Amino acid sequence: MVATWRMPDLPFFDESHTELGERLTEWVKGAAEPEETGSPYFADECKTIAKEMAEWGFLDYAVPAEGGLNSKIDVRALSLIREALAYRSGLVDSVFVMQGLATAPLWLTGSDELCSTYLEPARQGQKIAAFAVTEPEAGSDVAALKTTAERDGDHFILNGHKRWITNAGAADFYIVIARTGEAPGSRGLSAFMVDADTDGLEIGPEVEMIAPHPIGEVIFRNCRVPATNMIGAPGEGFKAAMKTFDIFRTSVGAAALGMARRALAETIGHTKSRELFGGPLAQMPTVQATLADMALDVETSSLLVYRSAWLKDVHEGRHSGAVAMAKLGATEAAHRVADNAVQLFGALGVARGSTVEQIYREIRPLRIYEGASEVQKVIIARSLLQS
Numbered sequence: 001m002v003a004t005w006r007m008p009d010l011p012f013f014d015e016s017h018t019e020l021g022e023r024l025t026e027w028v029k030g031a032a033e034p035e036e037t038g039s040p041y042f043a044d045e046c047k048t049i050a051k052e053m054a055e056w057g058f059l060d061y062a063v064p065a066e067g068g069l070n071s072k073i074d075v076r077a078l079s080l081i082r083e084a085l086a087y088r089s090g091l092v093d094s095v096f097v098m099q100g101l102a103t104a105p106l107w108l109t110g111s112d113e114l115c116s117t118y119l120e121p122a123r124q125g126q127k128i129a130a131f132a133v134t135e136p137e138a139g140s141d142v143a144a145l146k147t148t149a150e151r152d153g154d155h156f157i158l159n160g161h162k163r164w165i166t167n168a169g170a171a172d173f174y175i176v177i178a179r180t181g182e183a184p185g186s187r188g189l190s191a192f193m194v195d196a197d198t199d200g201l202e203i204g205p206e207v208e209m210i211a212p213h214p215i216g217e218v219i220f221r222n223c224r225v226p227a228t229n230m231i232g233a234p235g236e237g238f239k240a241a242m243k244t245f246d247i248f249r250t251s252v253g254a255a256a257l258g259m260a261r262r263a264l265a266e267t268i269g270h271t272k273s274r275e276l277f278g279g280p281l282a283q284m285p286t287v288q289a290t291l292a293d294m295a296l297d298v299e300t301s302s303l304l305v306y307r308s309a310w311l312k313d314v315h316e317g318r319h320s321g322a323v324a325m326a327k328l329g330a331t332e333a334a335h336r337v338a339d340n341a342v343q344l345f346g347a348l349g350v351a352r353g354s355t356v357e358q359i360y361r362e363i364r365p366l367r368i369y370e371g372a373s374e375v376q377k378v379i380i381a382r383s384l385l386q387s
């Protein structure tokens, strides 16, 4: 078992990050190895993990204390935390980040009243958050979504079907993007806060993913939500979702980086101890070449991720090209690293439950969610052609 994680040695950090890095190293050392048990909804696990993340103070970096124009989070800190958590467990990483990502439309654009009700319980890990955008006919093409929110006096009535929603069934509240129809396509969408126990909100059949991840369907049947639960202005839901992804996508790259670092560390340990043809596997030149490829993937990902995070923190504004490069580069690289790790472990690499086998499965969804790799290429090309 290799469980040492160290903060990357890069010029993008300040003292506060170094102090956080020390706390993260301590957490990584003490964290339990993930166990693949529980129902697909993982409701109990989510709540336990969220509380632990709050106790360590990590959630303070994902959910700001207050919403409003000045609310922002430190993307370098967010990325460091995700890298370290994902080094040990994809599930812990997911629970951590969802508290921030799924409340972001609220703290970026929501009213003071909604922020004061929902942010603190999320920050304390007392309430689990979810962000419901995707639908059967609207995944990468968010603007195609069909869930409707129709005004009825001082309420909106939601009808529609969301799927692939992280924390479905475990969440205490959902931020839902629905069509309010101010304009066609992406300009006719708005965001709503919906409590999990609202009449007309149903959780669909359980879904089991390739690696442990709480995910499922959320169905709205004449679900009445107070008009004051609209987050931000009418027709601004798509923008709020895109702003959210612009902050959090870099951290998907960071999570991939954590998994890749772990796979590399495990592989170095294994190739040094595994005796083959009269010597350690690590002595073979082709094995050394593979280790070099893996290290190169890890280090280039680290540069892409923390450059993107630094840009966001220091230069503010949108840096969509750099953000997309961090997500695309690090997730694709981590996939290669995990595959190389499995190869060098031989049969042990494909035996259910071995660490590299788990990483091989855990890394896969990161190339799909928050914009598939192809979508990131479109964003990069667009930013190149616009400049």
Ligand SMILES: Cc1cc2nc3c(=O)[nH]c(=O)nc-3n(C[C@H](O)[C@H](O)[C@H](O)COP(=O)(O)OP(=O)(O)OC[C@H]3O[C@@H](n4cnc5c(N)ncnc54)[C@H](O)[C@@H]3O)c2cc1C
Pocket: 130, 131, 132, 133, 134, 138, 139, 140, 141, 163, 164, 165, 166, 167, 209, 213, 215, 365, 368, 369, 370, 371, 372, 373, 374, 375, 378
């Ligand atoms: C683990 C996990 C967690 C998730 N959590 C959430 C959540 O909490 N909330 C939520 O709303 N959604 C969530 N999703 C859904 C996720 O956002 C979608 O899966 C994603 O947007 C892709 O949509 P899709 O699966 O419908 O694939 P599709 O949109 O059908 O795309 C399929 C494939 O087509 C290709 N493709 C897509 N667009 C282009 C393009 N422009 N050019 C070229 N090729 C393209 C890509 O290879 C893509 O993988 C989650 C998904 C996963 C796997």
